[in-house]
Amino acid sequence: MYAVIKTGGKQYRVQAGDLLVVEKLDGEPGSEVAFSEVLMLGEGEAVTIGAPLIEGAVVTGALLETRKGEKVKIFKKIRRQGYRRTRGHRQTESVVRVTSVAGGGKETKWEGVIDLTPKVILNARARGLGDAAVPATIPTMPVKAQAETTAPKPKPAPKTAATEAAPEAQA
Numbered sequence: 001m002y003a004v005i006k007t008g009g010k011q012y013r014v015q016a017g018d019l020l021v022v023e024k025l026d027g028e029p030g031s032e033v034a035f036s037e038v039l040m041l042g043e044g045e046a047v048t049i050g051a052p053l054i055e056g057a058v059v060t061g062a063l064l065e066t067r068k069g070e071k072v073k074i075f076k077k078i079r080r081q082g083y084r085r086t087r088g089h090r091q092t093e094s095v096v097r098v099t100s101v102a103g104g105g106k107e108t109k110w111e112g113v114i115d116l117t118p119k120v121i122l123n124a125r126a127r128g129l130g131d132a133a134v135p136a137t138i139p140t141m142p143v144k145a146q147a148e149t150t151a152p153k154p155k156p157a158p159k160t161a162a163t164e165a166a167p168e169a170q171a
Contacts, residue, residue, distance in 0.1 A: 001015065001016070001041070001042070001043040001101050001106060001107075001108040002014065002015040002041075002042050002043070002101065003015070003038050003039075003040065003041050003042070003057065003059050003101045003103065004038070004039045004040040005035045005037060005038055005039065005059050006035075006037040006039055007022050007023065007025075007035055007037065008022050008023025008024075009023070010022070010023070011039065014059060014098045014101070015098065015101060015108070016098055016099065016100055016101050016108045016109055016110035017097075017098065017110040017112060018097075018098045019064075019095065019096075019097055019098075020061070020095070020096045020097075020098060021069075021093050021094070021095055021096075022093065022094055022096060023091075023092075023093060023094070024066060024092040024093060024094050025063060025066070025094040025096070027063045028063070029063055029064060029065055029066070029116050030062065030063065030064075030114075030116055031062070031063050032060060032061070032062060032063075032099075033060065033061050033062070033063050033096055034058055034059070034060050034061075035058070035059040035060075035061070036053075036057075036058055037053055038050065038053060038054045038057035038058065038059060038103060039052065039053065039054070040054070041054055041057055041101075041103045041104055043106065048103075048104055054103055054104070056103060056104075057102065057103025057104065058102050058103065059098060059100070059101050059102075060098075060099050060100045060102075061096040061097055061098040061099050062096065062097045062099055062114050063094060063095075063096055064095040064096065064097055064114070064115075064116055065094070065095045065116070065118050065119065066092065066093070066094045066095075067092070067093060067094075067095070067118065067119065067120075068090040068091070068092055068093070069090055069091045069092070069093045070090070071088050071089070071090050072088065072089045072090070072091075073086065073087075073088050074086070074087040074088065074089065075087075095119075097110075097114055098110065099114075
């Protein structure tokens with residue numbers, strides 16, 4: 001079962017378990033978010049279209065993170081006048097995990113586990129930096145036995161005159 005919802009002036013096609021990046025929403029990470037502006041519900045060939053909204057249909061989700069989006073550069077120039085201006089902007093956005101889609105007497109739920117680890121920490125872990133590279137202002141989730149799985153490599157023994165001469169004697 002899927003739905004088309006409207007939030008932040010945009011429309012999104014969602015189903016249970018989807019990860020959405022939408023305009024900034026109020027709330028703390030882990031709180032529940034409900035989208036009541038459902039424009040369309042669909043399940044297979046059966047499609048219900050609202051006029052303009054479907055009464056009683058609700059899409060719920062969990063707010064995972066509120067962050068700044070990608071940087072957009074604004075560059076202005078008037079040729080032959082020496083006029084150049086560069087500005088930048090980063091829009092705030094919220095990341096939402098859709099947990100259920102309900103409407104028309106039917107409901108679809110997502111049975112997965114919600115992980116509140118921010119994207120900054122996931123990126124640092126992917127580069128092998130761990131949680132040490134993340135500023136202290138961001139709350140971190142515990143790392144699952146990462147120290148046990150990655151043991152440091154043993155250092156090679158220093159070369160001496162006896163070890164350098166041994167390969168020549170064997171040849």
